[in-house]
Amino acid sequence: MAAAGCIGSSSNEGNQEEPSDGEQEDGGLESAKSVDVDRIAADPTDVPAPVDWSEPRTHELEIETTERTAEIEPGVTFDYMTFGDQVPGPMIRVRRGDTIRLTLTNSTESAVVHNIDLHAVYGPGGGADDTMVDPGQSATIEFTAMYPGVHVYHCAVPDMDMHISAGMYGAILVEPEDGLPEVDRELYFGQNEIYTNGAPGEEGHHAFDYDAMQNEEPTYVTLNGEAYAFTENGYGPVTVQKGETVRIFHANGGPNLMSSWHAIGNVWSKLYRDGSLASEPDRYVETTPVVPGSVAAAEIDTPVPGPIKLVDHALSRVVRKGMLGVIQVEGEPEPEIFNPDP
């Protein structure tokens, strides 16, 4: 398990089935399924390049909705729903005033209908009403990005809470006309909670649990859809070099839990609260709420080497439910700023 410890609860309330002959004996979960994709967690460094144009443009975008089995953590499989086979879905980046022609295609392998509601859209359902696509179907909408900010997009079918929990959310960044200040690196993460019929860390296939969702009692709270993905126990930390300024976009898909977003061993030196890019950022904020259905943007400075841990400071979600990612700052020590052995 991860450095933070993933302490699987021994209780498995509501799901104690009598193990029948030949079934898994430890808790009644089905055996882990074979996976459709090796990795569901989006690469945090996969951020579109900053806007470098100064007149309105038209963008042609295509996004596919999919249903894929993958691992929440090793040995724990789950049936995800995604935009583009990843959680969160691909980040969209445009300039205020741009026109976006967006085609949503639902994979032929899907079982149910999906759509997309973008919080950057003036229009019915943020586009959801006109992008409802059955398996194998496509729909196209065109919209103008009228206001700046970094916003969530998500599936918004009637079962939307379940679809978002299963992974269907992402971010669209609408840069102000004058752009954003230059930084050395940009990273993109998403937080969502997953409600299953198992306990954290319990091996096997975790089915979706609607009662747990209605009670807002998730099994996992994940960064990019997987438990502890960006730690030594997952794909490893994201590395940056000492002295770099790093801008982080943190999308909270929810569907239900507010994030108390914090960087352990650091501070949000600039915070674009609620993803608002129309006003000056707040300075040196320790922990900030990121409500479901919003994206925060913040910058960190990296004056000393070592790990910076991205967490939701509701810490049981970190210690027990998976909500941890690490940025590893590489470089020589700076004892005048931090001296571990004076």
Ligand SMILES: [Cu+2]
């Ligand atoms: Cu959906």
